[in-house]
Amino acid sequence: MEFVETTSDKGVVIAPQGKFNLVNAPTVKARIDELVSGGASRIVIDLSGVSFIDSSGLGALIGSLKSARQARGDVRIASPGEQVRAVLRLTNLDRILAPYETVEDASRGW
Amino acid sequence: MRDAVTLAKSGTAQGIGAFRLAMIRLVAVLTLLTGTTYVIWRWGWSLNLDFWWISVPLVVAETYALLDGALFAITVWRIKVRGPAPPPAPDATVDVFITTYNEPIDVVESTARAAKAIRWTHQTWILDDGDRPEMKAVADQLGVGYLTRSSDWQGKSRHAKAGNLNNALFQTTGEFLLILDADQIPDPEILERMLGWFEDEDVAIVQSPQWFTNVEESDPLGSQAPLFYGPVQQGKDGWNAAFFCGSNAVLRREALMQLGIVGYVRETERTVRHALVVSRQVLGRAQRSVGRDGDPVVRAALAGLRGSAADALARIDAGEPVQSVSWDFQQAVDATSRSMVSADLAAIRADLAEMGELSTLDETGEDPTDEEAVRRLADPQWSPLAAVERVSTLIRTVDVDRSQEALPVMPVSSLSVTEDMETCMLLHSQGWKSVYHHEILARGLAPEDLGTMLKQRLRWAQGTMQVLLKRNPLTLRGLQLGQRFSYFATMWSYLTGFAALAFLSAPILYLTMGVTPVKAWGSTFLAFFVPYFVLNQLLFALVGYGTKTWRGQQYTLALFPIWIRAMTTAAANVWFGRPLDFSVTEKRRVASARFPVRLIWPQLAFMAAMVLAVLAGVLHLVVPEADQFALGEPPTLWGVGINVVWVLYSLVVLSVIVKAALYRPSTSVPANSEKEQ
Numbered sequence: 001m002e003f004v005e006t007t008s009d010k011g012v013v014i015a016p017q018g019k020f021n022l023v024n025a026p027t028v029k030a031r032i033d034e035l036v037s038g039g040a041s042r043i044v045i046d047l048s049g050v051s052f053i054d055s056s057g058l059g060a061l062i063g064s065l066k067s068a069r070q071a072r073g074d075v076r077i078a079s080p081g082e083q084v085r086a087v088l089r090l091t092n093l094d095r096i097l098a099p100y101e102t103v104e105d106a107s108r109g110w
Numbered sequence: 111m112r113d114a115v116t117l118a119k120s121g122t123a124q125g126i127g128a129f130r131l132a133m134i135r136l137v138a139v140l141t142l143l144t145g146t147t148y149v150i151w152r153w154g155w156s157l158n159l160d161f162w163w164i165s166v167p168l169v170v171a172e173t174y175a176l177l178d179g180a181l182f183a184i185t186v187w188r189i190k191v192r193g194p195a196p197p198p199a200p201d202a203t204v205d206v207f208i209t210t211y212n213e214p215i216d217v218v219e220s221t222a223r224a225a226k227a228i229r230w231t232h233q234t235w236i237l238d239d240g241d242r243p244e245m246k247a248v249a250d251q252l253g254v255g256y257l258t259r260s261s262d263w264q265g266k267s268r269h270a271k272a273g274n275l276n277n278a279l280f281q282t283t284g285e286f287l288l289i290l291d292a293d294q295i296p297d298p299e300i301l302e303r304m305l306g307w308f309e310d311e312d313v314a315i316v317q318s319p320q321w322f323t324n325v326e327e328s329d330p331l332g333s334q335a336p337l338f339y340g341p342v343q344q345g346k347d348g349w350n351a352a353f354f355c356g357s358n359a360v361l362r363r364e365a366l367m368q369l370g371i372v373g374y375v376r377e378t379e380r381t382v383r384h385a386l387v388v389s390r391q392v393l394g395r396a397q398r399s400v401g402r403d404g405d406p407v408v409r410a411a412l413a414g415l416r417g418s419a420a421d422a423l424a425r426i427d428a429g430e431p432v433q434s435v436s437w438d439f440q441q442a443v444d445a446t447s448r449s450m451v452s453a454d455l456a457a458i459r460a461d462l463a464e465m466g467e468l469s470t471l472d473e474t475g476e477d478p479t480d481e482e483a484v485r486r487l488a489d490p491q492w493s494p495l496a497a498v499e500r501v502s503t504l505i506r507t508v509d510v511d512r513s514q515e516a517l518p519v520m521p522v523s524s525l526s527v528t529e530d531m532e533t534c535m536l537l538h539s540q541g542w543k544s545v546y547h548h549e550i551l552a553r554g555l556a557p558e559d560l561g562t563m564l565k566q567r568l569r570w571a572q573g574t575m576q577v578l579l580k581r582n583p584l585t586l587r588g589l590q591l592g593q594r595f596s597y598f599a600t601m602w603s604y605l606t607g608f609a610a611l612a613f614l615s616a617p618i619l620y621l622t623m624g625v626t627p628v629k630a631w632g633s634t635f636l637a638f639f640v641p642y643f644v645l646n647q648l649l650f651a652l653v654g655y656g657t658k659t660w661r662g663q664q665y666t667l668a669l670f671p672i673w674i675r676a677m678t679t680a681a682a683n684v685w686f687g688r689p690l691d692f693s694v695t696e697k698r699r700v701a702s703a704r705f706p707v708r709l710i711w712p713q714l715a716f717m718a719a720m721v722l723a724v725l726a727g728v729l730h731l732v733v734p735e736a737d738q739f740a741l742g743e744p745p746t747l748w749g750v751g752i753n754v755v756w757v758l759y760s761l762v763v764l765s766v767i768v769k770a771a772l773y774r775p776s777t778s779v780p781a782n783s784e785k786e787q
Contacts, residue, residue, distance in 0.1 A: 022283050022363060022364075023283055055363075055367030055370070056363065056364070058371050059367050059370065059519045062371070062374060062519050063280070063519070065511055066513065069506075069510065069513070091368060091372055091375065092375045092376075093371055093374075095429075096374075096378055096433055097431065097510075098430075098431035098433070
């Protein structure tokens with residue numbers, strides 16, 4: 001899967017592109033696990049380029065959150081499109097993992 | 111055996127005849143009408159209260175049986191016989207999961223070889239919970255995937271088969287999952303035949319029958335379940351409630367994952383909230399232990415942190431996302447620890463000593479989601495630093511990452527030992543559909559000895575009751591009415607063990623001691639009872655037409671001690687946390703030449719008592735002096751006649767258990783070698 005990765009002093013921003021689903025999500029999850037074990041545990045996932053997410057994609061988000069939290073970091077999600085918002089609402093996942101409007105909002109305080 | 115296979119196959123070619131369905135409905139209505147009349151007469155006009163201790167249990171048992179009949183009638187009311195599935199989407203991707211724990215390597219190997227040969231683009235995986243190197247070697251040699259638990263599972267609850275499946279779900283990517291038990295050899299066309307049902311995007315599960323090849327024609331152990339994998343599943347299907355039975359089924363990954371996400375959200379919110387409540391308690395106690403004249407820095411820190419906990423709870427209740435609330439609270443805990451460390455070095459030394467004696471949350475082995483265990487943690491009076499440390503551990507263990515579990519998201523549910531039924535019910539409650547595909551597409555091995563069979567039935571019954579007690583289908587949100595009845599019917603049917611006690615005891619009491627639960631045995635009784643009984647049998651015959659249902663009927667009564675044990679152990683487990691004594695079903699027999707009296711003594715005792723009772727009843731009629739031993743009215747000709755027939759019927763039904771105990775499989779060759787063409 002294609003994704004853009006940028007690193008700053010506020011952590012790492014990963015921006016997956018296109019479908020974030022059962023086929024593509026594991027790649028992103030694997031990269032985040034790699035980042036976390038390399039010591040970069042404050043990560044923002046920029047969802048603005050994601051056209052479609054399924055439950056496996058949501059599972060990968062939760063899995064990434066777990067990796068980061070165990071390293072005392074965090075994974076936050078930012079600027080999702082309509083479909084992603086709808087799925088977050090449908091599964092109630094926005095009760096736990098609510099999207100931030102922008103990447104800057106997500107990493108505020110880091 | 112072959113006949114049954116052909117029968118099952120031909121069943122898919124035609125729908126149920128309109129005439130047969132109309133007959134089933136007519137007889138169902140008549141059965142319930144006569145049954146209701148009979149039971150009303152029993153309660154209102156025939157109860158012998160002189161012997162209330164048997165007459166009341168008996169009439170309750172009869173009422174139970176009537177309700178059981180009503181639930182059966184509802185189940186078969188909308189029998190749905192499907193034809194072949196529509197053509198599947200050609201690009202559907204599939205993972206085939208073969209679950210194993212301790213089954214012989216060669217059994218799994220045959221299954222894996224057949225799975226690999228399935229005619230559809232798929233990846234076959236052996237899910238080896240036994241983590242056996244020789245199993246891996248076989249997988250490599252066959253060229254199929256091999257999965258064991260990931261490192262995430264170390265030191266965590268394994269959740270048996272549900273855990274095995276969940277572990278594999280996160281290491282594979284197929285859209286659909288064909289689940290096979292280790293011994294279920296699939297036909298090459300299994301996916302071509304079943305996948306098409308998923309063209310309906312709301313379908314989450316397609317279940318096909320379980321069929322066993324190592325079972326003789328007479329099926330002494332009642333292994334085949336032709337009534338269940340036939341009219342009952344088809345009836346449930348009519349209510350969109352076809353059951354997932356753990357093997358020979360295809361599941362939609364998206365549906366399972368969605369279920370996992372919803373469960374994650376529910377559990378995370380509940381446990382994090384609870385951890386915050388406990389944190390507030392722990393901090394409150396620490397505040398009290400410091401008292402008014404304690405170190406002001408420490409007092410301020412504790413008060414501040416307790417305020418943060420209260421604030422976090424309020425934010426969660428106000429609907430703020432748990433992630434950011436728990437993050438903020440964790441930051442507050444860390445800041446407080448640091449401020450207290452700098453506050454008082456002397457106190458720390460004492461605290462550290464205290465902490466050294468106390469094991470941390472992880473080491474206690476307590477389940478942090480278990481509310482009782484967490485409450486116990488709050489009990490002792492902690493010193494301030496120990497309290498903050500305790501809160502810190504707690505809030506990190508019970509966090510949005512669910513680190514107390516190996517996987518934060520667990521799609522296959524594991525509240526009970528029957529993960530299949532439970533997962534299916536939860537999927538239904540989320541609005542998903544299930545399909546029963548009535549065609550034998552995989553053939554497996556049934557237990558070959560009584561002991562193993564009993565253990566398997568016990569486990570099914572226990573799991574079903576666990577589900578009923580933990581997630582009552584009558585109240586579970588999201589289920590449709592027909593689905594509620596469908597799940598409840600299965601659970602209700604397991605209560606039959608208690609009813610059996612009354613049904614078996616009543617005639618013995620009458621024939622030996624004249625203790626009669628009915629005011630008068632005679633033509634009135636028969637006029638009410640016989641139509642009900644005959645119609646009931648007719649309904650059964652109509653529904654099960656063409657299938658062998660007698661074995662199943664026999665075991666429903668003959669396994670009454672198993673059902674009772676399942677009820678009591680499941681209740682003790684759910685309400686009092688006692689273990690179920692759960693064990694994995696051994697698919698190959700344990701050789702034993704002895705007659706297993708230990709396993710079936712209650713049945714044998716009742717059978718002996720019934721034989722003696724018949725003799726006693728006859729004696730009462732022949733020798734009038736014997737009447738002085740009667741507690742009630744002396745037995746009459748009508749009474750003895752009716753009760754002897756009743757006893758003889760029960761003896762014939764129970765005799766199956768003796769047959770099963772004497773049964774020894776004729777060959778030691780694994781039965782799959784005689785696989786049909």
